[in-house]
Amino acid sequence: MYPLSFRLRLYTNERASYYIRIIIVQFLTWKVGVNMSYLALIGFLMMLVVIVLLFKNKVSTMFCFTVVPIIAAIVGGISLPKIASSITKGLAMTTPVALIMLFCMPFFMMMADAGMFNGIVRGILKHVNLTPPVLAVVTVIVAMITGLDASVTSVFLITIPLLLPFYKKLKMNTTLLVFLTSTGVINTYDVPWSARMLRAGSLIKGVSNAPMDMFLKMLPGQAIFTVVLFIFAALLGLKESRRIKASGETVAVGGRINTDDIKDDPELGRPKLFWVNILLTVLVIAALCALPEFPSYYVFAFGLVIGLSINYKDLKLQNKLLKKYATSLFPVMPAILLSGVVVGIMEYTGMMNAMVKTLVAIIPSSFGPYVYIIVAIFSTPLMFLFTNDTWYYVMTPIIGSLMKAFGVPMEVVVMALFMNMGAMLTPIAQPQIYIGLDLTHGEVDLPKYVKFSFAPIWVMSIVWIVIGLVIGTFR
Secondary structure, three states: OOOHHHHHHHHHHHHHHHHHHHHHHHHHHHHOOOOOOHHHHHHHHHHHHHHHHHHOOOOOHHHHHHOHHHHHHHHOOOOHHHHHHHHHHHHHHHHHHHHHHHHHHHHHHHHHHHOHHHHHHHHHHOOOOEOHHHHHHHHHHHHHHHHHHOOHHHHHHHHHHHHHHHHHHOOOOHHHHHHHHHHHHHOOOOOOOOHHHHHHHOOOOOOOOHHHHHHHHHHHHHHHHHHHHHHHHHHHHHHHHHHHHHOOOOOOOOEOOOHHHOOOOOOOOOHHHHHHHHHHHHHHHHHHHHOOOOOHHHHHHHHHHHHHHHHOOOHHHHHHHHHHHHHHHOOHHHHHHHHHHHHHHHHHOOHHHHHHHHHHHHOOOOOHHHHHHHHHHOHHHHHHHOOHHHHHHHHHHHHHHHHHOOOOOHHHHHHHHHOOHHHHHOOOOOOOHHHHHHOOOOOOOHHHHHHHHHHHHHHHHHHHHHHHHHHOOOO
Protein backbone atom coordinates (compact mmCIF):
# COMPACT_ATOMS: atom_id res chain seq x y z
CA MET A 1 0.00 0.00 0.00
CA TYR A 2 1.34 3.40 -1.02
CA PRO A 3 1.81 6.04 1.75
CA LEU A 4 -1.10 8.38 2.34
CA SER A 5 0.92 11.43 1.23
CA PHE A 6 1.70 9.77 -2.13
CA ARG A 7 -1.93 8.78 -2.66
CA LEU A 8 -3.04 12.34 -1.92
CA ARG A 9 -0.55 13.77 -4.42
CA LEU A 10 -1.65 11.23 -7.03
CA TYR A 11 -5.31 12.05 -6.40
CA THR A 12 -4.57 15.78 -6.55
CA ASN A 13 -2.64 15.41 -9.85
CA GLU A 14 -5.40 13.33 -11.42
CA ARG A 15 -8.01 15.87 -10.36
CA ALA A 16 -5.86 18.73 -11.68
CA SER A 17 -5.42 16.92 -14.99
CA TYR A 18 -9.17 16.34 -15.15
CA TYR A 19 -9.97 20.01 -14.57
CA ILE A 20 -7.37 21.15 -17.09
CA ARG A 21 -9.01 18.96 -19.73
CA ILE A 22 -12.42 20.36 -18.85
CA ILE A 23 -11.13 23.94 -19.12
CA ILE A 24 -9.53 23.26 -22.54
CA VAL A 25 -12.69 21.68 -23.92
CA GLN A 26 -14.90 24.45 -22.55
CA PHE A 27 -12.60 27.08 -24.05
CA LEU A 28 -12.82 25.45 -27.47
CA THR A 29 -16.59 25.14 -27.24
CA TRP A 30 -16.89 28.85 -26.39
CA LYS A 31 -14.15 30.24 -28.64
CA VAL A 32 -14.48 28.02 -31.72
CA GLY A 33 -18.10 27.00 -31.41
CA VAL A 34 -17.27 23.30 -31.72
CA ASN A 35 -18.45 20.73 -29.20
CA MET A 36 -15.21 18.72 -29.06
CA SER A 37 -14.12 16.17 -26.48
CA TYR A 38 -10.62 16.33 -25.05
CA LEU A 39 -9.68 13.01 -26.71
CA ALA A 40 -10.88 14.30 -30.09
CA LEU A 41 -8.77 17.42 -29.64
CA ILE A 42 -5.69 15.30 -28.91
CA GLY A 43 -6.45 13.19 -32.01
CA PHE A 44 -6.67 16.20 -34.32
CA LEU A 45 -3.54 17.73 -32.80
CA MET A 46 -1.69 14.44 -33.28
CA MET A 47 -2.64 14.35 -36.97
CA LEU A 48 -1.57 17.96 -37.37
CA VAL A 49 1.78 17.29 -35.73
CA VAL A 50 2.40 14.25 -37.96
CA ILE A 51 1.55 16.23 -41.12
CA VAL A 52 3.75 19.18 -40.16
CA LEU A 53 6.73 17.02 -39.15
CA LEU A 54 6.60 14.97 -42.36
CA PHE A 55 5.89 17.97 -44.57
CA LYS A 56 8.84 19.91 -43.10
CA ASN A 57 11.14 16.85 -43.23
CA LYS A 58 12.00 17.42 -39.59
CA VAL A 59 11.96 13.73 -38.63
CA SER A 60 11.57 10.38 -40.35
CA THR A 61 8.26 8.71 -41.09
CA MET A 62 9.19 5.93 -38.69
CA PHE A 63 9.71 8.47 -35.88
CA CYS A 64 6.30 10.02 -36.54
CA PHE A 65 4.52 6.67 -36.54
CA THR A 66 6.39 5.29 -33.52
CA VAL A 67 6.74 8.19 -31.09
CA VAL A 68 4.04 10.78 -31.80
CA PRO A 69 1.00 8.46 -31.27
CA ILE A 70 2.39 7.27 -27.93
CA ILE A 71 2.88 10.81 -26.70
CA ALA A 72 -0.63 11.71 -27.87
CA ALA A 73 -2.13 8.72 -26.08
CA ILE A 74 -0.34 9.54 -22.83
CA VAL A 75 -1.37 13.20 -23.02
CA GLY A 76 -4.89 11.99 -23.78
CA GLY A 77 -5.00 10.14 -20.47
CA ILE A 78 -4.91 6.61 -21.91
CA SER A 79 -3.51 4.01 -19.54
CA LEU A 80 -0.31 2.18 -20.45
CA PRO A 81 -1.98 -1.28 -20.64
CA LYS A 82 -4.60 0.19 -23.02
CA ILE A 83 -1.86 1.78 -25.15
CA ALA A 84 0.03 -1.53 -25.31
CA SER A 85 -3.11 -3.43 -26.29
CA SER A 86 -3.94 -0.85 -28.99
CA ILE A 87 -0.44 -1.05 -30.47
CA THR A 88 -0.58 -4.85 -30.54
CA LYS A 89 -3.90 -4.80 -32.39
CA GLY A 90 -2.71 -2.12 -34.80
CA LEU A 91 0.50 -3.95 -35.67
CA ALA A 92 -1.49 -7.15 -36.23
CA MET A 93 -3.28 -5.27 -39.04
CA THR A 94 -0.10 -4.11 -40.79
CA THR A 95 2.23 -7.07 -40.26
CA PRO A 96 0.79 -9.18 -43.16
CA VAL A 97 1.03 -6.14 -45.45
CA ALA A 98 4.66 -5.50 -44.48
CA LEU A 99 5.44 -9.19 -45.11
CA ILE A 100 4.01 -8.89 -48.63
CA MET A 101 6.46 -6.07 -49.35
CA LEU A 102 9.30 -8.11 -47.81
CA PHE A 103 8.95 -10.68 -50.61
CA CYS A 104 7.14 -8.98 -53.51
CA MET A 105 9.66 -6.15 -54.03
CA PRO A 106 12.66 -8.52 -54.25
CA PHE A 107 10.66 -10.76 -56.61
CA PHE A 108 10.00 -8.02 -59.14
CA MET A 109 13.46 -6.50 -58.72
CA MET A 110 14.90 -9.93 -59.49
CA MET A 111 12.76 -10.14 -62.64
CA ALA A 112 13.97 -6.67 -63.65
CA ASP A 113 17.60 -7.72 -63.14
CA ALA A 114 16.99 -10.85 -65.20
CA GLY A 115 15.77 -8.62 -68.06
CA MET A 116 12.12 -9.67 -68.17
CA PHE A 117 10.72 -6.13 -68.38
CA ASN A 118 13.35 -5.08 -70.91
CA GLY A 119 12.39 -8.08 -73.03
CA ILE A 120 8.71 -7.11 -73.00
CA VAL A 121 9.53 -3.52 -74.01
CA ARG A 122 11.84 -4.69 -76.81
CA GLY A 123 9.16 -7.04 -78.13
CA ILE A 124 6.62 -4.22 -78.37
CA LEU A 125 8.83 -1.44 -79.72
CA LYS A 126 10.60 -3.27 -82.51
CA HIS A 127 7.33 -3.48 -84.50
CA VAL A 128 6.29 0.18 -84.14
CA ASN A 129 6.63 2.98 -86.73
CA LEU A 130 6.59 6.25 -84.81
CA THR A 131 4.42 9.29 -85.42
CA PRO A 132 3.51 11.84 -82.70
CA PRO A 133 0.22 10.09 -81.74
CA VAL A 134 1.86 6.65 -81.78
CA LEU A 135 4.85 7.83 -79.76
CA ALA A 136 2.54 9.40 -77.16
CA VAL A 137 0.69 6.10 -76.69
CA VAL A 138 3.95 4.12 -76.70
CA THR A 139 5.25 6.36 -73.90
CA VAL A 140 2.34 5.37 -71.67
CA ILE A 141 2.71 1.68 -72.55
CA VAL A 142 6.45 1.61 -71.82
CA ALA A 143 5.93 3.44 -68.52
CA MET A 144 3.19 0.98 -67.53
CA ILE A 145 5.33 -2.06 -68.35
CA THR A 146 8.38 -0.79 -66.51
CA GLY A 147 6.10 0.26 -63.66
CA LEU A 148 4.97 -3.30 -62.99
CA ASP A 149 7.80 -3.64 -60.49
CA ALA A 150 6.15 -0.76 -58.55
CA SER A 151 9.32 1.36 -58.71
CA VAL A 152 8.73 4.94 -59.86
CA THR A 153 12.48 5.45 -60.16
CA SER A 154 12.92 2.64 -62.69
CA VAL A 155 10.02 3.97 -64.79
CA PHE A 156 11.74 7.34 -65.23
CA LEU A 157 15.22 5.84 -65.65
CA ILE A 158 14.08 3.55 -68.47
CA THR A 159 11.30 5.43 -70.27
CA ILE A 160 12.73 8.96 -70.61
CA PRO A 161 16.28 8.16 -71.86
CA LEU A 162 14.82 5.56 -74.24
CA LEU A 163 12.22 7.81 -75.86
CA LEU A 164 13.75 11.30 -75.52
CA PRO A 165 15.74 11.04 -78.81
CA PHE A 166 12.54 10.24 -80.70
CA TYR A 167 10.68 13.18 -79.14
CA LYS A 168 13.50 15.41 -80.37
CA LYS A 169 13.52 13.78 -83.81
CA LEU A 170 9.77 14.37 -84.18
CA LYS A 171 10.16 17.88 -82.67
CA MET A 172 7.66 17.03 -79.93
CA ASN A 173 7.42 18.86 -76.60
CA THR A 174 9.65 17.05 -74.10
CA THR A 175 7.36 18.15 -71.27
CA LEU A 176 4.79 15.83 -72.83
CA LEU A 177 7.27 12.95 -72.42
CA VAL A 178 7.60 13.55 -68.66
CA PHE A 179 3.84 14.02 -68.29
CA LEU A 180 2.92 10.84 -70.18
CA THR A 181 5.55 8.88 -68.24
CA SER A 182 3.88 10.10 -65.05
CA THR A 183 0.47 8.95 -66.33
CA GLY A 184 1.95 5.49 -66.89
CA VAL A 185 3.12 5.51 -63.28
CA ILE A 186 -0.37 6.55 -62.16
CA ASN A 187 -1.94 3.71 -64.12
CA THR A 188 0.17 1.16 -62.22
CA TYR A 189 -0.63 2.61 -58.79
CA ASP A 190 -3.00 -0.25 -58.07
CA VAL A 191 -0.85 -3.29 -58.75
CA PRO A 192 -1.37 -5.35 -55.57
CA TRP A 193 2.31 -5.25 -54.61
CA SER A 194 2.81 -1.49 -54.86
CA ALA A 195 3.60 0.49 -51.70
CA ARG A 196 0.42 2.52 -52.23
CA MET A 197 -1.77 -0.56 -52.44
CA LEU A 198 -0.10 -2.08 -49.39
CA ARG A 199 -0.63 1.15 -47.44
CA ALA A 200 -4.29 1.28 -48.45
CA GLY A 201 -4.85 -2.42 -47.78
CA SER A 202 -3.55 -2.08 -44.23
CA LEU A 203 -6.52 0.19 -43.44
CA ILE A 204 -9.15 -2.44 -44.27
CA LYS A 205 -10.00 -4.80 -41.44
CA GLY A 206 -11.56 -8.24 -41.78
CA VAL A 207 -10.62 -8.75 -45.45
CA SER A 208 -8.18 -11.50 -46.34
CA ASN A 209 -5.51 -10.26 -48.74
CA ALA A 210 -6.96 -6.75 -48.86
CA PRO A 211 -4.60 -5.40 -51.59
CA MET A 212 -5.60 -8.15 -54.03
CA ASP A 213 -9.26 -7.77 -53.06
CA MET A 214 -9.07 -4.03 -53.83
CA PHE A 215 -7.24 -4.69 -57.10
CA LEU A 216 -9.89 -7.10 -58.35
CA LYS A 217 -12.72 -4.74 -57.42
CA MET A 218 -11.04 -1.80 -59.14
CA LEU A 219 -9.99 -3.84 -62.20
CA PRO A 220 -13.11 -3.12 -64.34
CA GLY A 221 -12.71 0.61 -63.74
CA GLN A 222 -8.97 0.28 -64.35
CA ALA A 223 -9.61 -1.31 -67.76
CA ILE A 224 -11.95 1.52 -68.77
CA PHE A 225 -9.54 4.14 -67.45
CA THR A 226 -6.63 2.59 -69.39
CA VAL A 227 -8.57 2.87 -72.66
CA VAL A 228 -9.41 6.49 -71.83
CA LEU A 229 -5.75 7.14 -71.05
CA PHE A 230 -4.61 5.72 -74.41
CA ILE A 231 -7.17 7.83 -76.25
CA PHE A 232 -6.09 10.90 -74.29
CA ALA A 233 -2.42 10.23 -75.12
CA ALA A 234 -3.25 9.82 -78.83
CA LEU A 235 -5.19 13.10 -78.81
CA LEU A 236 -2.23 14.86 -77.20
CA GLY A 237 -0.04 13.38 -79.94
CA LEU A 238 -2.41 14.70 -82.62
CA LYS A 239 -2.34 18.10 -80.91
CA GLU A 240 1.45 18.02 -81.14
CA SER A 241 1.21 17.19 -84.86
CA ARG A 242 -1.01 20.23 -85.43
CA ARG A 243 1.33 22.43 -83.39
CA ILE A 244 4.32 21.29 -85.42
CA LYS A 245 2.50 21.94 -88.70
CA ALA A 246 1.32 25.37 -87.50
CA SER A 247 4.94 26.31 -86.77
CA GLY A 248 5.82 25.60 -90.42
CA GLU A 249 7.71 22.38 -89.65
CA THR A 250 7.12 19.08 -91.39
CA VAL A 251 5.71 16.35 -89.18
CA ALA A 252 8.41 13.70 -89.32
CA VAL A 253 8.09 9.95 -89.01
CA GLY A 254 10.44 8.67 -86.40
CA GLY A 255 10.87 5.20 -87.86
CA ARG A 256 11.45 2.25 -85.60
CA ILE A 257 13.14 2.38 -82.24
CA ASN A 258 16.56 0.79 -82.05
CA THR A 259 15.87 -1.76 -79.34
CA ASP A 260 19.60 -2.47 -79.05
CA ASP A 261 19.67 0.55 -76.76
CA ILE A 262 17.63 -1.42 -74.22
CA LYS A 263 20.40 -3.45 -72.66
CA ASP A 264 20.26 -6.02 -69.89
CA ASP A 265 22.74 -6.08 -67.03
CA PRO A 266 25.78 -7.98 -68.41
CA GLU A 267 26.14 -10.01 -65.20
CA LEU A 268 22.53 -10.48 -64.14
CA GLY A 269 20.60 -10.49 -67.43
CA ARG A 270 19.10 -13.85 -68.38
CA PRO A 271 17.63 -13.38 -71.92
CA LYS A 272 17.51 -17.14 -72.53
CA LEU A 273 15.18 -17.51 -69.54
CA PHE A 274 12.81 -14.74 -70.67
CA TRP A 275 9.80 -17.01 -71.29
CA VAL A 276 10.51 -19.04 -68.15
CA ASN A 277 10.40 -15.82 -66.10
CA ILE A 278 7.23 -14.68 -67.87
CA LEU A 279 5.60 -18.02 -67.02
CA LEU A 280 6.71 -17.85 -63.38
CA THR A 281 5.40 -14.28 -63.02
CA VAL A 282 2.05 -15.22 -64.58
CA LEU A 283 1.76 -18.22 -62.25
CA VAL A 284 2.52 -16.08 -59.18
CA ILE A 285 -0.10 -13.48 -60.14
CA ALA A 286 -2.61 -16.24 -61.00
CA ALA A 287 -2.01 -17.86 -57.61
CA LEU A 288 -2.64 -14.54 -55.88
CA CYS A 289 -6.00 -14.26 -57.65
CA ALA A 290 -7.13 -17.89 -57.58
CA LEU A 291 -5.82 -19.01 -54.20
CA PRO A 292 -6.81 -16.32 -51.68
CA GLU A 293 -6.59 -18.85 -48.84
CA PHE A 294 -2.79 -18.76 -49.21
CA PRO A 295 -1.15 -15.70 -47.63
CA SER A 296 0.04 -13.34 -50.37
CA TYR A 297 3.46 -12.99 -48.76
CA TYR A 298 3.96 -16.76 -48.99
CA VAL A 299 3.03 -16.77 -52.69
CA PHE A 300 5.64 -14.08 -53.37
CA ALA A 301 8.18 -15.86 -51.14
CA PHE A 302 7.61 -19.06 -53.13
CA GLY A 303 8.02 -17.19 -56.42
CA LEU A 304 11.16 -15.46 -55.16
CA VAL A 305 12.99 -18.60 -54.07
CA ILE A 306 12.02 -20.45 -57.27
CA GLY A 307 13.06 -17.47 -59.42
CA LEU A 308 16.41 -17.16 -57.66
CA SER A 309 17.04 -20.88 -58.05
CA ILE A 310 16.27 -20.77 -61.78
CA ASN A 311 18.09 -17.55 -62.70
CA TYR A 312 20.99 -17.49 -60.25
CA LYS A 313 22.16 -20.93 -59.17
CA ASP A 314 25.22 -19.57 -57.37
CA LEU A 315 24.29 -19.15 -53.69
CA LYS A 316 26.84 -16.37 -53.22
CA LEU A 317 25.21 -14.39 -56.03
CA GLN A 318 21.77 -15.06 -54.53
CA ASN A 319 22.90 -13.66 -51.18
CA LYS A 320 24.49 -10.67 -52.89
CA LEU A 321 21.21 -9.92 -54.70
CA LEU A 322 19.12 -10.33 -51.54
CA LYS A 323 21.35 -7.84 -49.72
CA LYS A 324 20.95 -5.45 -52.64
CA TYR A 325 17.15 -5.84 -52.62
CA ALA A 326 17.01 -5.41 -48.84
CA THR A 327 18.23 -1.82 -49.14
CA SER A 328 15.14 -1.00 -51.22
CA LEU A 329 12.83 -2.16 -48.42
CA PHE A 330 13.89 0.68 -46.14
CA PRO A 331 12.35 2.95 -45.02
CA VAL A 332 9.04 2.06 -46.74
CA MET A 333 8.50 -1.40 -45.25
CA PRO A 334 9.14 -0.34 -41.62
CA ALA A 335 6.91 2.70 -42.16
CA ILE A 336 4.08 0.48 -43.39
CA LEU A 337 4.54 -1.84 -40.40
CA LEU A 338 4.72 1.01 -37.88
CA SER A 339 1.67 2.72 -39.36
CA GLY A 340 -0.14 0.11 -37.32
CA VAL A 341 0.82 2.08 -34.21
CA VAL A 342 -1.05 5.14 -35.53
CA VAL A 343 -4.04 3.10 -36.65
CA GLY A 344 -4.10 1.09 -33.41
CA ILE A 345 -3.90 4.13 -31.12
CA MET A 346 -6.61 5.97 -33.05
CA GLU A 347 -8.90 2.99 -33.51
CA TYR A 348 -8.72 1.16 -30.18
CA THR A 349 -8.35 3.96 -27.61
CA GLY A 350 -11.59 5.68 -28.62
CA MET A 351 -9.67 8.59 -30.20
CA MET A 352 -11.06 7.98 -33.70
CA ASN A 353 -14.63 7.69 -32.43
CA ALA A 354 -14.26 10.99 -30.58
CA MET A 355 -12.87 12.68 -33.71
CA VAL A 356 -15.67 11.30 -35.87
CA LYS A 357 -18.33 12.52 -33.42
CA THR A 358 -16.85 16.01 -33.67
CA LEU A 359 -16.85 15.91 -37.48
CA VAL A 360 -20.39 14.56 -37.63
CA ALA A 361 -21.53 17.45 -35.43
CA ILE A 362 -19.87 19.96 -37.77
CA ILE A 363 -20.81 18.54 -41.20
CA PRO A 364 -24.38 19.16 -42.38
CA SER A 365 -26.27 15.87 -42.61
CA SER A 366 -27.19 16.53 -46.25
CA PHE A 367 -23.48 16.60 -47.20
CA GLY A 368 -22.41 13.77 -44.91
CA PRO A 369 -22.77 10.78 -47.26
CA TYR A 370 -20.80 12.55 -50.00
CA VAL A 371 -17.79 13.85 -48.05
CA TYR A 372 -15.47 11.12 -49.34
CA ILE A 373 -16.46 11.86 -52.94
CA ILE A 374 -15.83 15.58 -52.42
CA VAL A 375 -12.41 14.84 -50.93
CA ALA A 376 -11.62 12.45 -53.79
CA ILE A 377 -12.57 15.08 -56.40
CA PHE A 378 -10.25 17.63 -54.80
CA SER A 379 -7.49 15.11 -54.06
CA THR A 380 -5.20 16.45 -56.80
CA PRO A 381 -4.75 19.96 -55.33
CA LEU A 382 -4.91 18.52 -51.80
CA MET A 383 -1.79 16.43 -52.50
CA PHE A 384 0.26 19.61 -52.42
CA LEU A 385 -0.47 19.57 -48.67
CA PHE A 386 0.19 15.88 -48.03
CA THR A 387 2.82 13.22 -48.42
CA ASN A 388 1.78 9.72 -49.49
CA ASP A 389 2.09 8.54 -45.88
CA THR A 390 -0.09 11.32 -44.45
CA TRP A 391 -2.66 10.84 -47.21
CA TYR A 392 -3.09 7.13 -46.51
CA TYR A 393 -2.47 7.08 -42.75
CA VAL A 394 -3.97 10.42 -41.69
CA MET A 395 -6.57 11.64 -44.18
CA THR A 396 -8.00 8.31 -45.33
CA PRO A 397 -8.62 6.73 -41.86
CA ILE A 398 -10.38 9.88 -40.62
CA ILE A 399 -12.61 10.14 -43.70
CA GLY A 400 -13.24 6.38 -43.63
CA SER A 401 -14.29 6.40 -39.98
CA LEU A 402 -16.46 9.46 -40.59
CA MET A 403 -18.25 7.78 -43.48
CA LYS A 404 -19.13 4.76 -41.31
CA ALA A 405 -21.52 7.10 -39.50
CA PHE A 406 -23.28 7.62 -42.84
CA GLY A 407 -23.34 3.94 -43.82
CA VAL A 408 -20.43 3.96 -46.29
CA PRO A 409 -18.03 1.00 -45.78
CA MET A 410 -14.37 1.71 -45.10
CA GLU A 411 -13.32 -0.34 -48.15
CA VAL A 412 -15.34 1.88 -50.49
CA VAL A 413 -13.80 5.02 -49.00
CA VAL A 414 -10.27 3.63 -49.24
CA MET A 415 -10.74 2.73 -52.92
CA ALA A 416 -12.28 6.11 -53.72
CA LEU A 417 -9.39 7.98 -52.10
CA PHE A 418 -6.72 5.54 -53.28
CA MET A 419 -5.76 7.03 -56.65
CA ASN A 420 -4.21 10.25 -55.34
CA MET A 421 -2.92 11.30 -58.77
CA GLY A 422 -1.78 14.69 -57.50
CA ALA A 423 1.20 12.91 -55.91
CA MET A 424 2.81 12.92 -59.37
CA LEU A 425 2.80 16.73 -59.34
CA THR A 426 4.72 17.39 -56.15
CA PRO A 427 8.21 16.18 -55.17
CA ILE A 428 7.11 16.32 -51.53
CA ALA A 429 4.94 13.26 -52.19
CA GLN A 430 6.97 11.83 -55.08
CA PRO A 431 10.61 13.02 -55.02
CA GLN A 432 11.42 10.77 -58.00
CA ILE A 433 9.90 13.51 -60.18
CA TYR A 434 13.26 15.26 -59.94
CA ILE A 435 14.89 12.22 -61.56
CA GLY A 436 12.51 12.42 -64.52
CA LEU A 437 13.10 16.15 -64.94
CA ASP A 438 16.88 15.77 -64.69
CA LEU A 439 16.86 13.14 -67.45
CA THR A 440 15.57 15.76 -69.93
CA HIS A 441 18.97 17.53 -69.59
CA GLY A 442 17.46 20.78 -68.37
CA GLU A 443 14.74 21.06 -71.03
CA VAL A 444 11.95 20.61 -68.45
CA ASP A 445 12.00 22.09 -64.95
CA LEU A 446 9.53 21.61 -62.12
CA PRO A 447 7.42 24.78 -62.67
CA LYS A 448 7.11 24.00 -66.38
CA TYR A 449 6.11 20.40 -65.67
CA VAL A 450 3.54 21.32 -63.01
CA LYS A 451 2.03 24.08 -65.17
CA PHE A 452 1.66 21.64 -68.08
CA SER A 453 0.44 18.66 -66.03
CA PHE A 454 -1.78 20.06 -63.26
CA ALA A 455 -5.04 20.50 -65.21
CA PRO A 456 -4.88 17.22 -67.19
CA ILE A 457 -3.97 15.16 -64.12
CA TRP A 458 -6.85 16.72 -62.17
CA VAL A 459 -9.22 15.95 -65.06
CA MET A 460 -7.93 12.37 -65.15
CA SER A 461 -8.55 12.07 -61.40
CA ILE A 462 -12.15 13.26 -61.80
CA VAL A 463 -12.66 10.86 -64.74
CA TRP A 464 -11.41 8.02 -62.51
CA ILE A 465 -13.90 8.95 -59.79
CA VAL A 466 -16.76 9.20 -62.29
CA ILE A 467 -15.93 5.78 -63.73
CA GLY A 468 -15.88 4.25 -60.23
CA LEU A 469 -19.23 5.84 -59.35
CA VAL A 470 -20.89 4.77 -62.61
CA ILE A 471 -19.83 1.11 -62.36
CA GLY A 472 -20.52 1.04 -58.61
CA THR A 473 -16.99 0.53 -57.22
CA PHE A 474 -17.13 3.75 -55.21
CA ARG A 475 -20.74 3.44 -54.06
